Amino acid sequence: xxxxxxxxxxxxxxxxxxxxxxxxxxxxxxxxxxxxxxxxxxxxxxxxxxxxxxxxxxxxxxxxxxxxxxxxxxxxxxxxxxxxxxxxxxxxxxxxxxxxxxxxxxxxxxxxxxxxxxxxxxxxxxxxxxxxxxxxxxxxxxxxxxxxxxxxxxxxxxxxxxxxxxxxxxxxxxxxxxxxxxxxxxxxxxxxxxxxxxxxxxxxxxxxxxxxxxxxxxxxxxxxxxxxxxxxxxxxx
Numbered sequence: 001x002x003x004x005x006x007x008x009x010x011x012x013x014x015x016x017x018x019x020x021x022x023x024x025x026x027x028x029x030x031x032x033x034x035x036x037x038x039x040x041x042x043x044x045x046x047x048x049x050x051x052x053x054x055x056x057x058x059x060x061x062x063x064x065x066x067x068x069x070x071x072x073x074x075x076x077x078x079x080x081x082x083x084x085x086x087x088x089x090x091x092x093x094x095x096x097x098x099x100x101x102x103x104x105x106x107x108x109x110x111x112x113x114x115x116x117x118x119x120x121x122x123x124x125x126x127x128x129x130x131x132x133x134x135x136x137x138x139x140x141x142x143x144x145x146x147x148x149x150x151x152x153x154x155x156x157x158x159x160x161x162x163x164x165x166x167x168x169x170x171x172x173x174x175x176x177x178x179x180x181x182x183x184x185x186x187x188x189x190x191x192x193x194x195x196x197x198x199x200x201x202x203x204x205x206x207x208x209x210x211x212x213x214x215x216x217x218x219x220x221x222x223x224x225x226x227x228x229x230x231x232x233x234x235x236x237x
Contacts, residue, residue, distance in 0.1 A: 002027065002034040005043065006050040010122045011204050014232055018101060019062040020050040021196030026066055028231045029187055030076050066189060077189050085183055089190045092175065092182065095168060096197050102153035103165035104201060107208040109144045110154065115206045116140070165210035172198070173217040180226070195227040 004027065006020035014021045027034045034052075044051040044060050051060035052068075059068045070078070081089065108119040120140075124132045148154035153161060172194065181187045182194055202214045202224055214220055229236050 002032060003037050003053040004034050004050060005037045005039045005052065007040075007123065008038040008126070012235060013199055013203055014235065015050075016119075016122050016200065016204070017049055018104070018197045018200045019097075021199060022062050022192045023050050023052070023065050025195050025227070025231055026069065026077070026189055026192040029189075029192060030069065030073065032069065032073055066192075077187060077192075080186070081183065081188060085188075089183065089188060092172075093190055093193050095171065096193055100165060100168040100172075100197055102148060102151050103161055103168070103210055104197070104206075105144065106148055106153050106161050107210060108206050109140055110148065111158075111206070111208060115208070118205045162209045162213075165208075166213050169210070169214050169217060169220070173220050176219055176223060178219065191227065195224060195231075199224050199228065 004020075004024060006015050006024070007017050010016050014024050024034075024036070039049070041047055041049050045058050046060040048060060050062065050065070051058055052065050053059075054068075054072070057068075059065050078086070078089070108115060110116075120132075120136045124136045124139075127135060145154065153164070156164070176182055176194075179185065182190045198214065198220055201211055202221055204211075
């Protein structure tokens, strides 16, 4: 059976990691049996979560995980897509994962103190207090903040970061429009990505103008609710 290594579930979400939700949603959408193994990033092949283990292989990075699953178990979600639809899928996925993601990371790791405490407790809360505080400080200031700065989002003002997030949300909302899924009435792997990132915006306790803006997008909120009810019904009870 496929083993999915990720953070422990929290906040009433499948996971606090956008990419972990993406992979777990894909597994459920594709009907692939798996088991979750809670862990920390340093255990992974790329020192990040999630990663999977299957048939003696460890695969990290959600892009390569999905590529592996499609190659090994068949492309049941995207096999029907046209070349144009595949191009749209790739473009929207890149926007969500390479632009919107960093906006949400900035709100969690370098936003208000209240947001940081929510994030800190969710990630490091299982550790003993002294170790928790040291690990959180080191990870925040010497790893994540440097990544956000190096990527470029950390060089923006708060207002500029929020603007980028709102533009991305406008694009997602306008493209989804009244469709059930992003590419029509049949789910695709793009929905695994979209749900993972939107749910980690509208349904997590990290507050920001980006979250407020997302909550005002009725079709995005309804989309998250549909996806949760369909693929994570245990969270809807």
